[in-house]
Amino acid sequence: MPTTPRSRSAPSGRVTAAMVAERAGTSIATVSLVVNGKDRGRVSTPIADRVRDAVEQLGYVVDHAASSLARGSGDLVVLIAPDLSNPFFAEVIRGVRDTVGDRFQLVLSVTERGEQPVDADVRRFERLRPAGILVDAPAESASMSASVPVVLLDAPGGPGAVNYDLTAGVQALVAHLRAAGHRRVAYLDGTSRATTFAVRRSLFEQACTTADITVSPVQAQADLTIDAAAGAVAPVVDAWLADGVTAVVAAADTLAYGVLRVAAERGIAVPASLAVAGFDDLPSSSVTAPSLTSVALPGAELGRAAALRLLATLDGVDAPDPALPTRLVPRASTGA
Amino acid sequence: MPTTPRSRSAPSGRVTAAMVAERAGTSIATVSLVVNGKDRGRVSTPIADRVRDAVEQLGYVVDHAASSLARGSGDLVVLIAPDLSNPFFAEVIRGVRDTVGDRFQLVLSVTERGEQPVDADVRRFERLRPAGILVDAPAESASMSASVPVVLLDAPGGPGAVNYDLTAGVQALVAHLRAAGHRRVAYLDGTSRATTFAVRRSLFEQACTTADITVSPVQAQADLTIDAAAGAVAPVVDAWLADGVTAVVAAADTLAYGVLRVAAERGIAVPASLAVAGFDDLPSSSVTAPSLTSVALPGAELGRAAALRLLATLDGVDAPDPALPTRLVPRASTGA
DNA sequence: CTGAAAGCGCTTACAG
DNA sequence: CTGAAAGCGCTTACAG
Secondary structure (H helix, E strand, C coil): CCCCCCCCCCCCCCCCCCHHHHHHHCCCCHHHHHHCCCCCCCCCCCHHHHHHHHHHHHHHCCHHHHHHHHHCCCEEEEEEEECCCCCCHHHHHHHHHHHCCCCCCCEEEEEECCCCCCHHHHHHHHCCCCCEEEEEECCCCCCCCCCCCCEEEECCCCCCEEEEEHHHHHHHHHHHHCCCCCCECCCCEEECCHHHHHHHHHHHHHHHHHHHCEEEECCCEEECCHHHHHHHHCCHHHHHHHHCEEEEECCCCCHHHHHHHHHHHHHHCCCCEEEEEEEECCCCHHHHEEEEEEEEECCCHHHHHHHHHHHHHCCCCCCCCCCCEEECCCCHHHHC | CCCCHHHHHHHHCCCCHHHHHEEEEEEEEHHHHHHHCCCCCCCCCHHHHHHHHHHHHHHHCCCCHHHHHCCCCCEEEEEECCCCCCCCCHHHHHHHHHCCCCCCCEEEEEEECCCCCCCCHHHHHHCCCCCCCEEEECCCCCCCCCCEEEECCCCCCCCCEEEEHHHHHHHHHHHHHHHHHCCCCEEEEEECCCCCHHHHHHHHHHHHHHCCECCCCEEEEECCHHHHHHHHHHHCHHHHHHHCCEEEEEHHHHHHHHHHHHHHHHCCCCCCCCEEEEEECCCHHEEEEECCCECCCCCCCCHHHHHHHHHHHHHHHCCCCCECCCEEEEHHHHHC
């Protein structure tokens, strides 16, 4: 810890506007204007050039803390997402980043494994005075309000949220299973408290009822990792088979991978003895053994839509708000 | 845009220390001390309690911008990582987050897909006055210096870096291939400019030379995604086979997945006609068709080691700096 | 066109 | 034990 007195501006390596101003022979006010591109018609060309030269030579960068303090808010956009072990979120992030672009700087925060973003997370990031906050798969959409604009992703029912329209995808999945002759299926749920999982389950159960397919009372759920899913499936897979289940639908592809792994270990033929399907359509779902049938949720699209909505809010204009379409990608794991 | 005059503190919903002080009947200096836990022996218990009550009632949170401006730096730790479509990074992040814990707030930044973190990324985040910056898989470790402590991850050769000892893993892989009778192999490289990829390749080639295995002159490389890998492999797979190649080693598991996919499409038996192996040992590598042999790089360990090193630097103590061990996980894709 | 000055919300010697 | 005040580095009316 340096003991340098604070009054002496010990050259901390940090270049300030004052240093730029001195070198350019102007005031820091002028430096601020030039650096922020607000010099048109306010600063003469020769002076502006001198400032730019000095900035270049000194490697000056506007201090974010000071700037956002003075301005009231900064150019940060915060995206709070659940644990990234689900590759789905990588896609969402990409969509957001490509959309907020250079205008804002995107920073991410991830929750503890298996946790959903909650109110307190939003609160913690308000401190940073971001331009806006995006929350992916929040636990409860109720009280996510803040002093900055907040957009919720994949938070069905919430206001100020962008969502998938899961109906089409789920119905296609159930129709697909029905056509393959399945009449009794199991559902492997996530332990996640994200509302989207409740929606997936209930839409699935509804569709099954309509299609005259029975959902097995033998329940299982797990964290969204392959290991956790395999651990949850191992104890119940025999009960499923004994119950006459011929297909299992998992709330996420990573969960479905766990089913595939247990089936492989037990020598249960997929799809002959047990069909398997998931949600997300992860990139790796095309190379599993067998390749996995999945309801495709385009993550990058979700990220893009959320970012557009935030930008629209910041600009004070109305945002289009279409629910994003989902579709079934049938593969070998259901005999496609 | 609100036109509120700045002088009137329009109740922006933001609670300030002044508001807390007024409610508690003290000064903002006292509020600051209490809120930062520096009140022991400096503030009387009844006053401290009144402050805490007021904080509670008002929901006061210290403003990050103002705090880090006044203090010189804040409690943020920034982790800059390449595009997250490689699930490997999720592990690294988890290791970092679990280690920096509650003392610091972790924020992430990801580069454009296929890009590596560069100097300019570090520069951009210095603005935030973080306590430290972690850079995963940087392009060049040379000039990554900043006004805050920087720790490089997976940046072989750099000073202030934490790394894997790839030797053991690579040698085990090559010995494994040799034992299975392979004498001519191909290497599928990543287009990534991260130095770790150069190291992987050169260690592999060295080990092959020693083991009297020939590396095919038929070259291929791709972005670290399954699609990109499949696209790069498709045009060369016949040439590999024609060249007498019996095994292909990919610089990352995601690349190896691309090989598996092309092999499946072409009806090339794995491992009978072509053995496949990768680096990373991703969770999904246990469920691919066939399951993938891989050099395991424990991502969470890397993140943990880097975070410990940063904490040590901040505390001014020496950091232990063991290279992290790697090992081979043999699976069906090489006939294990 | 230009700069002095107030203010953003904190933290921290310093003086009581 | 407590508070007034300076200072962190900017931005932005405002007065020249």
